[in-house]
Amino acid sequence: xxxxxxxxGPESHYGTLDEQxxxxxxxxxxxxxxxxxxxxxxxxxxxxxxxVATATTVRLRDGKAASTDGPFAExxxxxxxxxxxxxKDLDEAIAWAEKVPSATYxxxxxxxxxxx
Amino acid sequence: xxxxxxxQAVEAVFRDDYGRIVASLIRHCEDFxxxxxxxxxxxxxxxxxxxxxxxPDQPRAWVTITAKNRLIDVLRREKQRSEKYAELxxxxxxxxxxxxxxxxxxxxxIFTCCHPALNHEARVALTLNTLCGLGVSxxxxxxxxxxxxxxxxxxxxxxxxxxxRIPYRVPPVSLLPERxxxxxxxxxxxxxxxxxxxxxxxxxxxxxxxxxxxxARLLAELLPDEPEVHGLLALLLLSDSRxxxxxxxxxxxVLLEDQDRSxxxxxxxxxxxxxxxxALRAGRPGPYQLQxxxxxxxxxxxxxxxxDWRQIRLLYDRLLDLHPSAVVALxxxxxxxxxxxxxxxxxxxxxxxxxxxxxDYVYLHSTRADFFRRLARTDEARQAYERALALVTNxxxxxxxxxxxxxx
Numbered sequence: 408x409x410x411x412x413x414x415x416g417p418e419s420h421y422g423t424l425d426e427q428x429x430x431x432x433x434x435x436x437x438x439x440x441x442x443x444x445x446x447x448x449x450x451x452x453x454x455x456x457x458x459v460a461t462a463t464t465v466r467l468r469d470g471k472a473a474s475t476d477g478p479f480a481e482x483x484x485x486x487x488x489x490x491x492x493x494x495k496d497l498d499e500a501i502a503w504a505e506k507v508p509s510a511t512y513x514x515x516x517x518x519x520x521x522x523x
Numbered sequence: 524x525x526x527x528x529x530x531q532a533v534e535a536v537f538r539d540d541y542g543r544i545v546a547s548l549i550r551h552c553e554d555f556x557x558x559x560x561x562x563x564x565x566x567x568x569x570x571x572x573x574x575x576x577x578x579p580d581q582p583r584a585w586v587t588i589t590a591k592n593r594l595i596d597v598l599r600r601e602k603q604r605s606e607k608y609a610e611l612x613x614x615x616x617x618x619x620x621x622x623x624x625x626x627x628x629x630x631x632x633i634f635t636c637c638h639p640a641l642n643h644e645a646r647v648a649l650t651l652n653t654l655c656g657l658g659v660s661x662x663x664x665x666x667x668x669x670x671x672x673x674x675x676x677x678x679x680x681x682x683x684x685x686x687x688r689i690p691y692r693v694p695p696v697s698l699l700p701e702r703x704x705x706x707x708x709x710x711x712x713x714x715x716x717x718x719x720x721x722x723x724x725x726x727x728x729x730x731x732x733x734x735x736x737x738x739a740r741l742l743a744e745l746l747p748d749e750p751e752v753h754g755l756l757a758l759l760l761l762s763d764s765r766x767x768x769x770x771x772x773x774x775x776x777v778l779l780e781d782q783d784r785s786x787x788x789x790x791x792x793x794x795x796x797x798x799x800x801x802a803l804r805a806g807r808p809g810p811y812q813l814q815x816x817x818x819x820x821x822x823x824x825x826x827x828x829x830x831d832w833r834q835i836r837l838l839y840d841r842l843l844d845l846h847p848s849a850v851v852a853l854x855x856x857x858x859x860x861x862x863x864x865x866x867x868x869x870x871x872x873x874x875x876x877x878x879x880x881x882x883d884y885v886y887l888h889s890t891r892a893d894f895f896r897r898l899a900r901t902d903e904a905r906q907a908y909e910r911a912l913a914l915v916t917n918x919x920x921x922x923x924x925x926x927x928x929x930x931x
Contacts, residue, residue: 408688495688495690496688496689496690497638497640497687497688497689497690498689498690498694498698501640517687519686519687519688
């Protein structure tokens with residue numbers, strides 16, 4: 408069963424980190440990535456996203472496309488990246504989500520992937 | 524065989540074995556709705572067959588096998604549409620005709636129903652619906668929500684279990700400390716909803732208490748090494764022992780100190796204390812064991828004046844250490860007042876309420892009101908009763924508070 412771990416966190420958090428803090432976070436992600444890629448069959452894909460300031464939102468209404476700057480709604484936490492994993496059940500997905508370094512300051516939303 | 528006897532036999536299976544059968548069916552098909560439909564179908568068949576053919580020697584086995592066959596029929600019919608059904612089918616067909624029941628099927632079921640990925644209301648509703656076999660409208664009436672709201676809540680929860688693949692299992696020992704409290708909380712809530720609510724149908728409320736105790740017994744039987752499970756069972760038995768003394772025939776509330784203690788159910792008290800003592804021997808106290816111990820101290824006092832308040836305060840101190848909470852601190856203040864007088868009680872209440880968390884809590888204001896009343900500080904007592912009355916939702920409690928206010 409595939410699950411998407413959507414990593415949310417306040418982007419402002421990164422501004423509060425000094426060079427050492429940022430280095431520690433990156434190192435934590437490095438260790439997590441190593442662990443999850445080492446688990447047979449689990450890791451599918453992952454990406455880190457650029458800040459929402461770089462985002463563009465597109466909608467098509469009545470056949471007309473409109474692109475706008477930024478995300479749809481202002482929220483406290485922004486989507487910052489994701490992991491796509493393949494595990495047995497939700498408990499296993501939760502166990503991986505708990506290990507994502509951003510879980511300590513943000514939140515990880517687990518969404519089952521619609522499998523055909 | 525009369526129709527009546529057959530109907531009673533079907534009802535007995537429904538009442539006593541619903542959870543057990545549905546739990547084993549879910550193990551086979553990993554689908555709540557499918558399992559429930561199969562079981563309901565089997566029960567409906569029993570209702571038409573048993574009056575004609577007689578009640579089988581083993582009614583539960585008959586219903587289980589019939590339900591399993593229904594399940595196989597449905598899977599055969601649907602296998603073209605679902606890969607998963609096609610996978611499950613051979614396993615189900617191969618298994619011996621006599622379907623095995625594993626004692627932990629119901630344990631799996633309750634852990635699944637109380638999974639942290641489901642919200643609280645859904646956990647309670649699912650547990651009552653699947654494990655206790657309570658119908659939608661019964662549960663809706665007990666929780667004062669519309670049938671449709673409750674039905675949607677159940678459908679959504681069952682869909683989430685299926686779609687997000689919440690595992691159907693007893694969590695491994697390493698996860699038990701994290702998962703067990705949610706299960707115990709649901710069982711406590713089931714009982715307490717029946718015990719504390721004043722509105723709603725009296726019979727349904729009694730049912731909830733009975734179901735709560737039944738679930739606690741089941742957990743105690745299946746998880747014999749978890750002292751908090753036994754602590755919960757003891758707490759429910761000891762609370763339930765006072766059921767006949769805690770309200771008047773008109774439904775109004777009787778405070779613990781005013782209850783006719785000869786109405787307390789001595790069998791329930793004896794059992795509750797025995798269960799508690801066995802739990803405490805494990806040397807791993809927890810909130811349920813401590814609350815049960817407090818209930819036991821009350822139960823052991825033949826008259827209110829004989830209550831060992833020192834022991835109760837000590838137990839509240841330990842409860843606060845383990846589980847700091849403003850509500851517990853408020854209860855402790857009552858014990859302080861009994862030992863040292865209302866003035867000391869008031870000081871303890873104000874300390875408990877200092878962070879404002881209890882501002883909208885009825886019992887904060889009713890407790891303060893009572894202490895003011897006993898100190899003859901009438902104006903403050905009146906204010907506190909009025910505040911409590913503005914917050915109270917329970918009719919019996921409202922009546923009690925109004926009476927006290929009028930007596931000032």
